[in-house]
Amino acid sequence: MASSSAALRVAIAQIDSALGPPEANLDRHLDFVRRARAERAELLLFPEMSLTGHSAGSRALEVAIPRDHALVGEIARASGPMTTVFGLIEESIAAQFHNTALAVRDGGIVFEHRKVNLATYGLLDDHKHFSAGRFVETFALRDGWRGSVLICNDLFNPALVHLAAVHGATILLAPISSGLEAVGDGFDNPASWDLCGRFFSMVYGLPVLLANRVGQEGALTFWGGSSVFDAAGKPVDRLDDTEGLLIAELDYEQVRRARYALPTVRDSNLDLIKREVDRLADRVGVPDFLGRGG
DSSP states (O other): OOOOSSOEEEEEEEOOOOSSOTHHHHHHHHHHHHHHHHTTOSEEEOOTTTTTOTTGGGGHHHHOBOTTOHHHHHHHHHHTTSEEEEEEEEEEGGGEEEEEEEEEETTEEEEEEEOSSOOOSTTOOGGGTOOOOOOOOOEEEETTEEEEEOOGGGGGSHHHHHHHHHTTOSEEEEEOOOBTTSSOTTOOHHHHHHHHHHHHHHHHTOOEEEEOOEEEETTEEEEOOOEEEOTTSOEEEEOOSSOEEEEEEEOHHHHHHHHHHSOTTTTOOHHHHHHHHHHHHHHHOHHHHTTOOO
C-alpha cells in the first residue's frame, strides 16, 4: 500500500474529570474539542470514563447514558471532521452497564469499545459494576491509518493488543485512569504504563496514544503522564501532572518501515494460537485452567 505524505496529527486531552453525571464534564470536553480543532488535530483522545470520573461505577444507575444520548450527539457535532474518543458509562440493551469508549466524527458515532479486561484488584472494582466487553475491533481514520481502542487494564492482557494488531490496527488508542495507589505498595504505575507504551509500539510497529487523567479522587492520586509513542517504541511527547493538551504528528511511512523490519504482525501465526487454545481447552478445560472450575 502506498503511504500518504501527510502526517496524522493527533491530540490527547489530559483532564481532571468531576465525579458525577456526564453533564458536569460536558463543557470541559467541548473546550478541549475546540482547542484540538484549532490545532488542526485529526484525532483527539480523552482518558477512561472521562465524562463521569473514575469512581462512578457505584453510581451507574444515576450516571449511565445510552449511545444515542443528546450529550453524545453534542460532542459528535462539535468534533466535525476530527475523530474524538471519550469515555462514559454506557447503558446498553437489557439494562447492562459498560465502561465504554466512543469514537465520534461528523456528528455521529463511528466506533465503540467496551472494556474487556475489567480490573478488580487493589483499589479497583470494575467487576462489581460493569459487564465486560466481548470484542476487539478496528475502525478507519484515513489512508493507511486504522485505529483500535483498548481501555486501561485491557493492555494488561497482551492477547488483546495482539488481536488489535492482527485485526489491522495501525494506531492504538489507550484511554486509562491510573492512580498511583491503585495496585498497591511496591507497584510503580507510571513506570508500568511507560513500559507498556514503549513495548507494544515497538513490538507491533504500532504508535500508541496513552491518555491518563489528573487530579485527586478519594484515595487515588491521578498522575497524568499522557504520552505518544511512535512505531519504533520511542516517546514522541509527554505531559506532566496538570491538565493540558498534547499535540503530536505521526508518520505512516514509519509504520511501514517498522513492520517491514520487525514483522510481528506478519508472523503472528493465528493457526498455531487457535490450535493451542483449543488443545488447552480439550485437555484441562479453560475454566479449570483459569481457576474457575466447579
